[in-house]
Amino acid sequence: MIENCSGIDVLKYAKAYAICSVSSSERERQSDEVFSAIVDGKNLHFSMHNYGEMYKIPNLYDAMMYGLLRCETPFALAREFGRILFEHRVDPSTLRMLEVGAGSGAFAEAVRLAMPIGRMVGLDIIEEARVAAERDRSGIYDGYIVADLCALSWEAEAEIASLSPNCVGVASATGWNNHIPVAGFERAFSVLEPGGWFIFHVKPNDPDPECVALLQWIEAKVKTSYIVDSKRGRIFHRMSVNGEKIYYDYVVGRKQWAS
Structure with missing residues (x-):
């Protein structure tokens, strides 16, 4: 478990959004990474660096970056x-x-x-x-x-x-x-x-x-x-x-x- 600087329960949100990585051997670049999340009952895919879309959803970026990917x-x-x-x-x-x-x-x-x-x-x-x-x-x-x-x-x-x-x-x-x-x-x-x-x-x-x-x-x-x-x-x-x-x-x- 990494430190959580914000009080945001990133693991709780990662579970709530059912966040999963979408891995592919064809994606060699860091900019091509993709993950999925369930938002309002819909299974959506997000590009890892499409910040504008992620930021629209409360705590989604934190759940992905600090919960799923353990960013430190x-x-x-x-x-x-x-x-x-x-x-x-x-x-x-x-x-x-x-x-x-x-x-x-x-x-x-x-x-x-x-x-x-x-x-x-x-x-x-x-x-x-x-x-x-x-x-x-x-x-x-x-x-x-x-x-x-x-x-x-x-x-x-x-x-x-x-x-x-x-x-x-x-x-x-x-x-x-x-x-x-x-x-x-x-x-x-x-x-x-x-x-x-x-x-x-x-x-x-x-x-x-x-x-x-x-x-x-x-x-x-x-x-x-x-x-x-x-x-x-x-x-x-x-x-x-x-x-x-x-x-x-x-x-x-x-x-x-x-x-």
Whole structure:
């Protein structure tokens, strides 16, 4: 049994929705995974990464990701970030985090359980994510922005500027052609205050072009000292629908101070 950061009984909902993986030897890519669930008496199939459809149904995403597939990323990443802050003697109550690819708020809730963080604002590209966060984890965010990081409106830019983030976090929003591209991460990094904390993770050794590009991007940031005081590690992300363990690498560090 994995830790459940939200109080949502993911196993209860997984049973209620009768969630089952739909495995196939023809589905080799992580983005092709499918699961089934019984919703309002109908047996429906969902693409693992069709977030808009999953978020419309209360707690379905949590039941699938944390109940069926035993995802541990939000909890493991939040714990590791807490340890790093302790090592650097940083008071988490001084942090103003912008969480990109926020989804329904699992990482935000894990962070709030791990530490007394100051403020936290979520950002996601789809309205369904904001609605799901407010419905399934009411009050977990101090604000929620629905926007495309690659094409921010002036209203979204103003909201981010008012937060003045000294921490930008991401959990499970990388790769597989339907997540945040490199340009989006570059934009998120640009709004981070100098000396602010950057939390990033990505699947290593993966042929997906976005994963390759993101690995190259974060490696360049560390190598050129745009990210300093960095710590790397590997955490168990989740199971695949075929029962294979998926691991992700993380990098946590500070944006270089202005010279």
